[in-house]
Amino acid sequence: MTGPVKFLLVARKQVILIISLDTPDFTEVVVPVSGMKHAVAVDFDPLDKMLYWSDDEKLEIKRSKLDGTGIIYNKH
Numbered sequence: 001m002t003g004p005v006k007f008l009l010v011a012r013k014q015v016i017l018i019i020s021l022d023t024p025d026f027t028e029v030v031v032p033v034s035g036m037k038h039a040v041a042v043d044f045d046p047l048d049k050m051l052y053w054s055d056d057e058k059l060e061i062k063r064s065k066l067d068g069t070g071i072i073y074n075k076h
Contacts, residue, residue: 004020004021004022004027005022006020006021006022007020007022009043009044009051010042011040011041011053012039013039014038014039015030015036015039016042016053017030018031031051031068032067033064035058036053036055037058038055038058039054039055039056040054040056041054049065050065051063051064051066
């Protein structure tokens with residue numbers, strides 16, 4: 001992982017933000033995933049380095065790497 005070591009993840013409907021806690025200005029970066037309608041929850045697995053989120057409108061749980069690649073989803 002080439003990004004921040006300490007960070008906060010924020011789900012904001014159509015985007016997920018990574019907010020760096022390593023920088024004094026708390027730099028925000030948008031995770032580049034497409035097709036998101038209404039992200040309501042987000043989590044991170046530090047062992048596998050995978051980001052997980054649920055999309056309340058699409059009724060999906062998705063995962064990807066922090067750089068937005070490798071998207072996998074489960075429909076419910």
